[in-house]
Amino acid sequence: MRPERIIADRGYDSDPLRRRLRRRGIELIVPYRWNKRSKPYQDGRKLRRYRRRWKIERTFAWFGNLRRLQVRQDRILSVFQGFCHLACLLVTLRYF
Numbered sequence: 001m002r003p004e005r006i007i008a009d010r011g012y013d014s015d016p017l018r019r020r021l022r023r024r025g026i027e028l029i030v031p032y033r034w035n036k037r038s039k040p041y042q043d044g045r046k047l048r049r050y051r052r053r054w055k056i057e058r059t060f061a062w063f064g065n066l067r068r069l070q071v072r073q074d075r076i077l078s079v080f081q082g083f084c085h086l087a088c089l090l091v092t093l094r095y096f
Contacts, residue, residue, distance in 0.1 A: 002025065004026065005026065005028070006021065006029065007029045007050055008028065008029070010030065010032070012030050013030045013031070030050070031050060059091065062095070063087055063091070066087050066090075
């Protein structure tokens with residue numbers, strides 16, 4: 001299964017990477033670095049998807065506060081999944 005698009009940080013802004021992904025049929029959505037002279041792929045509509053990326057990054061940071069999920073002390077997958085669901089519930093109740 002191949003993704004349609006990849007949304008990444010400015011650190012992934014390189015023309016060779018864009019060309020390789022375009023050959024494979026994958027769209028790369030990355031804001032340009034500040035020192036880039038020409039910006040041929042810049043489109044404000046596509047960068048709206050990049051703005052939504054913050055929600056995912058922030059959620060992973062909130063999960064990082066829960067040490068049991070970060071270290072993964074549980075060997076049984078169903079127990080780990082249960083704690084992931086519990087963490088989602090706690091994050092939702094705390095921040096929303």
